[in-house]
Amino acid sequence: MQTRCYLSVLIHEQAKKYGNRPALTFRLFGSLKWNHVSWNQFSLRVKQVSNALLNLGIKPQENIAVFSQNCIHYLYTDFGAYGVNVVSIPFYATSSEQQIQYMVNDAQVRFLFVGEQEQYDKAHRIFALCPSLERIIIFDSSVRISTHDPNALYFEDFIKMGEGLPRQSEVDNLSKSTKDDDICNILYTSGTTGESKGVVLTYGQYQAAFIANDKCVPVGEKDKVMDFLPFTHIFERGWAYLALTEGAQLIINTYPKEIQESLVQTHPTCMSSVPRFWEKVYAKVKEKIDEANPMQRKIFQHALAVGKKYNVDYKGRGKRPPLTLAIEYQVINKSILSLVRKQLGLEHPHIFPTAGATVSPEVEEFVHSIGIGMIVGYGMTETLATVTCDHLNEGYTIGSVGRPISSIDIKIGENNEILLKGPTVTKGYYNRPSLNAQVFDADGYFHTGDAGYLKDGELYLTERIKDLFKTSNGKYIAPQMTEALLLVDKFVDQVAVIADQRKFVSALVVPEFRLVEDYARSHHIPFETRDDLCANQQIRNMMMDRINTLQQGLASYEQIKRITLLPHHFSMENGELTNTLKLKRPVIYKNFAKVIDKMYEEE
Numbered sequence: 001m002q003t004r005c006y007l008s009v010l011i012h013e014q015a016k017k018y019g020n021r022p023a024l025t026f027r028l029f030g031s032l033k034w035n036h037v038s039w040n041q042f043s044l045r046v047k048q049v050s051n052a053l054l055n056l057g058i059k060p061q062e063n064i065a066v067f068s069q070n071c072i073h074y075l076y077t078d079f080g081a082y083g084v085n086v087v088s089i090p091f092y093a094t095s096s097e098q099q100i101q102y103m104v105n106d107a108q109v110r111f112l113f114v115g116e117q118e119q120y121d122k123a124h125r126i127f128a129l130c131p132s133l134e135r136i137i138i139f140d141s142s143v144r145i146s147t148h149d150p151n152a153l154y155f156e157d158f159i160k161m162g163e164g165l166p167r168q169s170e171v172d173n174l175s176k177s178t179k180d181d182d183i184c185n186i187l188y189t190s191g192t193t194g195e196s197k198g199v200v201l202t203y204g205q206y207q208a209a210f211i212a213n214d215k216c217v218p219v220g221e222k223d224k225v226m227d228f229l230p231f232t233h234i235f236e237r238g239w240a241y242l243a244l245t246e247g248a249q250l251i252i253n254t255y256p257k258e259i260q261e262s263l264v265q266t267h268p269t270c271m272s273s274v275p276r277f278w279e280k281v282y283a284k285v286k287e288k289i290d291e292a293n294p295m296q297r298k299i300f301q302h303a304l305a306v307g308k309k310y311n312v313d314y315k316g317r318g319k320r321p322p323l324t325l326a327i328e329y330q331v332i333n334k335s336i337l338s339l340v341r342k343q344l345g346l347e348h349p350h351i352f353p354t355a356g357a358t359v360s361p362e363v364e365e366f367v368h369s370i371g372i373g374m375i376v377g378y379g380m381t382e383t384l385a386t387v388t389c390d391h392l393n394e395g396y397t398i399g400s401v402g403r404p405i406s407s408i409d410i411k412i413g414e415n416n417e418i419l420l421k422g423p424t425v426t427k428g429y430y431n432r433p434s435l436n437a438q439v440f441d442a443d444g445y446f447h448t449g450d451a452g453y454l455k456d457g458e459l460y461l462t463e464r465i466k467d468l469f470k471t472s473n474g475k476y477i478a479p480q481m482t483e484a485l486l487l488v489d490k491f492v493d494q495v496a497v498i499a500d501q502r503k504f505v506s507a508l509v510v511p512e513f514r515l516v517e518d519y520a521r522s523h524h525i526p527f528e529t530r531d532d533l534c535a536n537q538q539i540r541n542m543m544m545d546r547i548n549t550l551q552q553g554l555a556s557y558e559q560i561k562r563i564t565l566l567p568h569h570f571s572m573e574n575g576e577l578t579n580t581l582k583l584k585r586p587v588i589y590k591n592f593a594k595v596i597d598k599m600y601e602e603e
Helices: 010-018 039-055 072-083 097-107 117-129 155-160 168-176 203-214 234-245 256-266 275-291 294-317 323-344 361-369 433-439 479-486 513-522 530-535 537-550 585-591 593-599
Strands: 022-026 035-038 063-067 087-091 111-114 135-138 152-154 183-188 198-202 224-227 249-252 352-354 374-380 385-389 409-412 417-421 446-455 458-464 492-498 505-511 560-565
Touching (some): 010 039, 022 039, 022 072, 039 072, 039 168, 063 072, 063 097, 072 111, 072 168, 097 117, 183 234, 198 203, 203 234, 224 234, 234 249, 256 323, 275 352, 275 361, 294 323, 294 361, 385 458, 409 446, 433 446, 479 492, 479 505, 479 537, 505 537, 505 593, 513 530, 530 537, 530 560, 537 560, 585 593
Parallel strands (some): 022 249, 063 087, 087 183, 111 135, 135 152, 224 249, 352 374, 505 560
Antiparallel strands (some): 022 035, 183 198, 374 385, 409 417, 417 446, 446 458, 492 505
């Protein structure tokens, strides 16, 4: 049962309830060994952080920031800050020095907590450019502190300032004085179109979100929840905090590239993720099916068909499967589908919330078919994550983003824009009054910039209004929909659709080079470099053929007519991706202007 209280006291209330039960599973920086922390130990460490912050002179509603990948220290710091009504601002571990400098100065951050050497080095270099910044506190004890840095200290030394809980009576008073309108977090959006802006999230918003999500997201105290996305991402932050209110155990994955190994080692029952994770799972399974002999392929395809009929056609629509189907599924699930899940480390899957981008219906259907309970949803930083999600007890439709949570009021406005009002919606952006006046209308509805429609109680997204392209022929193109369509192909790693003010649709495609290299070898296509592969006409024809197969369902004017294969990935370093790996289209168009123009030259 959910524990309902402010985040300022949540961990301590859960410690009273669960005591020495495991609360957190984690690895220390650079270690391969998984460790556990009980709710009592979690509570004590949070109190020590609260006391240490007071000893450093922090005041209620002043700002600290955390510049780190996921780690146990991150949670200690966040909840320690909440205990003394201090605002915690998360920064992506991959943020640039310029981004860090801007956010620290915009929010007047006093103390900056950093993860490893890379984050410390960036923080140290911008320290002198940030007048409000007083201290850098370092999580990883192996970080080398500059000899010219009197302002840095290790987290273990910071914690010593709170040992013995010398100011606990003050902490108790501050944690009990929390109010709905007090700021809990400021989350800076990653900014696909321009400068990032700080979204204000209050304690009241969190309370409303926990209550609403509790009614439709069945995570519970028996669950082991993998934290895969960064805590900086509102989806992961809201999901992890919801899991803590339910008494679930968190598994903290520090290095995203190691997620597959972490899943196999820790066997979680739940995990939130973006669609790209499942797209890669789908592509790998499809690759294995393609490589199997005809008999094996037929067996697995039959298993998937039975899984779809059972999990999607019946269970997904809230209907009881016929007895014969239930028996057949039970056999196939145990003998075949369970083996797929075991390879993923998901022997006991419960629920897997997925949001952040368009989920391909093909991928969504596949995940359900193999017996994994994907919950597709829609939300924003400004809405403290969830606006809608699949309610498993009410059935779901492949292609929708679910039903509204109980507290949200959705209205479809001009140009089919989704407008929102409710207690989980932000009151506005930090220090941006003119922007706040633009995004909220006279009736108090927040304008999302996303277009969609409601049907039978479920929300369907159609496009991102600002991302909508208009060809020179006057036709509108939704690039994200087409990109999601292509990303399910095992040969496609990244794709950027081009169409705005152009006479037809084209695309920049980064291939999955391992598979393309295998294809080239098996077809005796000579190459030495990736540039050779991307320039080869046979390879380009093969990729275009696959793309044409995928886009058969699109209108003629929506279909990609030409592609350019790129030998290098879009990257954050080149400014082409945000911290959440979304395309920064203006930068891509600028960086690849000559390549794009060449696709539109008359043949």
